[in-house]
Amino acid sequence: MKSLQIVDIVPMVMQAGAPSSTAWTGAGGKSALATARNWLFVKVITNVDGLFGIGEGSGWPRVLHTAVQDLKAELIGQDPRHIERLWQRMRLATMGHGDTGVVGAGAITAIDMALWDIKGKLLGTPVWDLLGGQVRDKVRYYAHAKSVDQARALVATGVTTIKLGGHHDIVARCFALREALGDRIDICVDLHGPPWLPAIDSIAIGKALEPCNLLFIEDPVSPEDLEGWGRVRRALDNTPIAGGERLANKWGAMALLGELVDIIQPDTGRCGGITEMKKIAALAETHFVQVAPHSGSLGPVAEFAAVHLMSAIPNGLMMERLEPDWSGKEAAVRTGLVASAGHITVPTEPGLGVELNEAFVAQHPSQRNVAIATGGWQDPQEEGRTYVSMRRQRARLTSQDQSIEPK
Numbered sequence: 001m002k003s004l005q006i007v008d009i010v011p012m013v014m015q016a017g018a019p020s021s022t023a024w025t026g027a028g029g030k031s032a033l034a035t036a037r038n039w040l041f042v043k044v045i046t047n048v049d050g051l052f053g054i055g056e057g058s059g060w061p062r063v064l065h066t067a068v069q070d071l072k073a074e075l076i077g078q079d080p081r082h083i084e085r086l087w088q089r090m091r092l093a094t095m096g097h098g099d100t101g102v103v104g105a106g107a108i109t110a111i112d113m114a115l116w117d118i119k120g121k122l123l124g125t126p127v128w129d130l131l132g133g134q135v136r137d138k139v140r141y142y143a144h145a146k147s148v149d150q151a152r153a154l155v156a157t158g159v160t161t162i163k164l165g166g167h168h169d170i171v172a173r174c175f176a177l178r179e180a181l182g183d184r185i186d187i188c189v190d191l192h193g194p195p196w197l198p199a200i201d202s203i204a205i206g207k208a209l210e211p212c213n214l215l216f217i218e219d220p221v222s223p224e225d226l227e228g229w230g231r232v233r234r235a236l237d238n239t240p241i242a243g244g245e246r247l248a249n250k251w252g253a254m255a256l257l258g259e260l261v262d263i264i265q266p267d268t269g270r271c272g273g274i275t276e277m278k279k280i281a282a283l284a285e286t287h288f289v290q291v292a293p294h295s296g297s298l299g300p301v302a303e304f305a306a307v308h309l310m311s312a313i314p315n316g317l318m319m320e321r322l323e324p325d326w327s328g329k330e331a332a333v334r335t336g337l338v339a340s341a342g343h344i345t346v347p348t349e350p351g352l353g354v355e356l357n358e359a360f361v362a363q364h365p366s367q368r369n370v371a372i373a374t375g376g377w378q379d380p381q382e383e384g385r386t387y388v389s390m391r392r393q394r395a396r397l398t399s400q401d402q403s404i405e406p407k
């Protein structure tokens, strides 16, 4: 074979719609995801006819679009098979910009993912095979619900784990869900670690939730508040703690691994790529920590990557999945993942096994990529959700609200 080279890297950014009925579509369709969700795809093209790879990056997709174009100059002419070498090259190329966090890691992720896709296609084998083979041929996932009815509908499809998000009435909502679903369903609570939630209030919420026997509490405080995170960890000794979606690469994950989390949640689009996720999973394994990849606003290509990774690592707990998601998630790829009974079937096609519908992507040009999540910053007179809110009002930890607890 003639020498294999990268000849072009094409980033594609698109405006994606919000999930249809669950999760973050509140506030009359004005939530962050409803207005500002973008997907960034990358096509890495080689000099071999028809051989190219597809990847996806998150972190700030519109900014990644430029970052990928910048990185392209360092990669043209390189052999795409040497993934580790190219990963290090990209890392060094962004060093001069300082600590680029999830934006830099997101751009590296998108390209790295496409390189694994190329290698699999070249060798005629799935990415999970390149990662050491399968530990499992289907991957469990959890879904989001805003109401008991939504949760019941998901459970009826075979989903075994439901995640509640936010702070408003979270304790009451969680007890209602546990009462409705019984003990055979896992429940998780995502507190989203906003800057206005101090550790002492997160501890109060966590203690109130202890009777719900949660699978985990996610992002109890901001990941910048590691001292506060440690206080939460020590205070909530009956509830597993999860986190990591806002952290870039293995060094970000290491800040939480060991003492602070039971479950690490690297974002498949911005943690540094399949290369880096495999290392994060290995670091987690040394601490007996499980891996539950974050999805959030990610598109379909990153989900394929997460499934391959989860198939190949021993400590993969489950994946996050928005269900139902925007219909465009299926339309953006030629063939989607198969999900049933709360599990995603691991693909067996060479590479990632995903084919991007580039025409569909082009039909949805990016318009807006920044928004504040619903409730993230309200007028200060609205109590409950901002820096100035009254203590213990955020989760309605008052005596009258606790009356809904099961007797």
Ligand SMILES: [Mg+2]
Binding pocket: 190, 192, 218, 219, 245
């Ligand atoms: Mg989260």
